[in-house]
Amino acid sequence: MTALTEARPARAATGMTPRQKLVLTLLLGAQFMLAIDFSILNVAMPAVGAGLGFGLGSLQWIATAFALPAAGLTLLFGRVADLVGRRRMLLLGMALLAAGSLLGGLAANPALLLAGRVLQGLATAIATPAALSLITTSFAEGPLRARALGLSGALMSAGFTVGAVLGGVLTDLLSWRWAFLVNVPVALLVLAVTSAVITESRDGGRARLDVPGAVTVTGGLLALVLGITTWAWALPVAAVLLVLFVLAERRAAAPLVPLGVLTKRTVAWGNAGGFIAFATETSLVFLMTLYLQRVLGYSPLATGLALAVLGAGTVSGGIAAPRIMGRLGGRATLAAGLTLQAVATAALAGLGGTHASLPLLLVATAVGGFGNLVAIVAFMGTATSGLPDGEQGLATGLATMTQQVAITLGIPVMSAVATAGSVGVLTGVHTATLVNAAVALLGAGLALAFLKRR
Known part of the structure; x- marks a missing residue:
């Protein structure tokens, strides 16, 4: 009887309370919406340019106006969340997202649209590390945190793909403006529910910025x-x-960043693996978009639907990753995920110029997406482990900064590789795909070499 009595709390500790489930659902919803917001305009960008008079050379500013604050301010606001309150920063980020989305959706000229994108990027820099640090401080390090981070990684990665699909659907069926306006009611709902469900969380010390x-x-x-x-x-x-x-x-x-934190192997090399995971997979989505539209002649809607299979793979990877990480540990899981992603990506070098290559694209991107999400969950779990709650905003800010800079860097680099030497589109995609696979494999090697065994 004593043994049974002692076993019950141990089993209970592996499950979430109803309140934890509610909090996690809300935070995951906020992160999912922020991830969608990043990619929803990628497919719609030509329509936005045509509607507001952006020149071909200035279209990149639609992405850059978002990326600048999203990547540049994330680390700062991750630390601010530790000091002034994580819930408060999440609420501020959601309010700015609603305002920026409304401004972008109603914009009558390029300047107003870019202002809306800046506000959206600022909202991402504020809300993403706040939501992620609320997750890591709500769940103790171990199986529950790994499960929560797995779901978070799955939904964030799936959000990038859903954003591409949703952007194509809204642009083809309604207007590119709905790629902005769809965020407004969701952000307002998150604002209302967060105030009622989530309690404030901050560093208990008196540290100044x-x-x-x-x-x-x-x-x-x-x-x-x-x-x-x-x-x-x-x-x-x-x-x-x-x-x-x-x-x-x-x-x-x-x-702001204690240098001792950066010397921790889990933080330094976990973020290095995460950087490679995000840079390679998001740039691969760009390459496959280029292939589907420029080689096979697909519409934005058809392109988004084809890439939805990748999203299904990422969701599966996010669900499976906590169990894999529980058995193998962060080091082996990160390396295994990147290796599987590299192999699947290398297979895409076999794509041809006809629709007969579509099954290869669907299978390889689904398998690669699975491996990528396994790696991302291992990255998040590794890069936030071994740190006190007072530094979780910093750790998640570093992780989010890694993600944003990787996304910002990956696409232009792979675009340059694909277009180098004025080669044909298909040849350029093949070259960039192989480079992409090699970088992912390098990330797996770095994880095995520099991260400790569990």
Whole structure:
């Protein structure tokens, strides 16, 4: 009887309480919407340009206006959430998302649309690390946190694909404006429910914000994104500012990013693996979009539906990943996921110029998406492990920054590889796909070499 009595709490500890389920559902919904918001305009971008008079050379600013604040400010707001309250920052992010989406959906000229995109990117920088740190502080490190992060990773990755599908559907059937306006009622619903369901969470200490660190790292990341996407001369500026950031952190009494955190293998190499996972898979979606539209002649709607199979693979990977991680540990799971992704991606080099290649694309992207999400869940679990609750906003801010910078970097790099040497579209896609697979395989090797066994 004593043994049975002692076993009950152990079993209960592996399950979520009803309140935890409600909180997790709300936070996952917010993250899913933010992920959709990132990709929903990718397929609709030509229609947006035609509707508002964007020139061909200025279309990239629709993506860059979002990426700049999303990547450059995430680390800062992840730390601010630790200090002033994670729920408060989530609410602020949702309010800005509703405002930015409404502004973009009603925009009558390019300037107003870009202002809406900036607000959406700012909302992502504020809300994403807040939601993720609320998850990690709501669930203790172990099986429950791994399960929550698995669902989070699955929905975030699926959101990128759903965004592409939804963008194609709304653009073809209604108008590109609905790619913005669809966010407004959902954001308002999240605002209303969050206030009633989630309690405030913050660092209990009296630490102040490290202003020199915040200024230098934010400026450095903004310059990095600008250098990657638009102006190469910004890259040296980014390097100088990031060096100044490191120097500032060494002298700060309460640093924005304690350098000791970055020396932890789980944080450093977990984020390295996550960077490769996000950069390769999101850029692969771009390559497959290029292939489907430019080689096979698919419409935006048909392209989005074809990529939905990849989304199904990612959801399956996110559901399976916590069990895999429980058996193998973060190191082996991250390496295995990236290896499976690399093999599936390499198979796409066999795509031809006819519709007969479609089954290969569907199977390979589904398998690769499964492997990618397994790797992403392992990245999230590894990069946030071994840290106290007071540093979870920092850890999730780092993880979210890794994600945003990887997405921002991956697409232009693979685009440059695909178009190098003025080769045909199909040949360029083949070359970039093989490079993509090699980078994913390199990530698996780095995880095995530098992360400790569990």
